[in-house]
Amino acid sequence: MSTPDTGAIATKINALIEEKWRHQPKPPGNAAIARAIREETGLSISTGYLWMLRTGERKNPTGPRLQALAKFFGKPAGYFLDQDITSEDMDLATALRSSGVRTIALRSDGLSERSQRAILDMIEHAREIERLDHDDDV
Template identity: 40%
Template sequence: MDGQPGPVPRTLPEKVDYLIRNVHPRGRKPYTHPEIAEQTGLSTGLLSALRSGKNQNPTKDTLERLARFFGVPEAFFFDEQTADQVTAQIALAAMLRDAGIAQVAARMVGLSQGSLEAVQAMTEQLRKLEGLEADDA
């Protein structure tokens, strides 16, 4: 499911698994339990237990370490609205990462409003030529 984050995770094991599968730099596979353990100070056994659901009552410190490692707010683990927002952000980041869109967007920084509008118009024309849906925005 890499590159396509999927539905919003609701349970703690789903949330831990979701972060592991979807939050990683472009050009590499998801972080392994040993990599996460090395950076967070958590054990691989604890990570495995959290991901599988065998441990559903982690300490505040454990959640803080995971949140810090994956760059999400701690509330991701217990607040549904925060989980919804973070999941949407991760999905967008994954799409940008996987599609290479970030490099294009970065090159557009500093362009005038007229140039940005021209880029948008060209993008819509290219989408039409490729048979893709028009932008709903």
């Protein structure tokens, strides 16, 4: 695992905050976010500590604070510590926890690119039918 740099944790937390509140004009302040973390996870993180993480003053969240962030944002704790892990990597890891997604991925291995494209087209069509990618529904 890579050693985190000062900005990596701050960048990840700020990106997660932006994503979580993407449908609002701007995210809430640190006090509201810290309160939401406490309320949703039952784990404590102070407003000041969250501010220090977001500004890069603190760069290594540990113990309960790391658990609180991970639980709140739906990421494994390692996401915050490994600067080589991207959000896309973590989204893939989260998706692969679903046995259905895992089965689709494993069964498509070895198929021609044409067949894989056809499967992807079917998945995109199903997502469209279920309106999973429409932001205007929120």
